[in-house]
Amino acid sequence: MTIQSSFFFPNIMELIFALITLTAVISLVMYLTWRKKKSKLIWTPISSIDRRCNLSYDEFVREYASVGKPVIITDAMKDWKASTKWTMDFFRTEYGSSVGQVMDCELYSR
Known part of the structure; x- marks a missing residue:
């Protein structure tokens, strides 16, 4: 059971990091798209x-x-x-x- 949890923990951390990164990238793209339309x-x-x-x-x-x-x-x-x-x-x-x-x-x- 400890072997599974040692492999499981990094995967969750990688998933959380990937989700945070994806959220930041999507937010940046949305902001830049909005800004381009607003100040054309x-x-x-x-x-x-x-x-x-x-x-x-x-x-x-x-x-x-x-x-x-x-x-x-x-x-x-x-x-x-x-x-x-x-x-x-x-x-x-x-x-x-x-x-x-x-x-x-x-x-x-x-």
């Missing part, structure tokens, strides 16, 4: 790039994101506090004594 892009030829301000999220999605058309949003950072706070004087005052490492990234891109 229709690409259009680009003759120019619009410059827009006061663009709402809905307008952005409808006129640009859903058709894959680029747009330059001219006032996207108008209320961004960092644009007025981050000056050379700010960085000199806050981080002037900090030591950093400078690297040439082109050495690593080859």
Whole structure:
């Protein structure tokens, strides 16, 4: 009886592992299929790039994101506090004594 149970235990563990793996794969395929249907892009030829301000999220999605058309949003950072706070004087005052490492990234891109 112990011989049968020693052969039986690994088979159950393998079956459980296979079922979990199969469930994960099926879930992933279902998710990717749903995501592809939900966010299908229709690409259009680009003759120019619009410059827009006061663009709402809905307008952005409808006129640009859903058709894959680029747009330059001219006032996207108008209320961004960092644009007025981050000056050379700010960085000199806050981080002037900090030591950093400078690297040439082109050495690593080859």
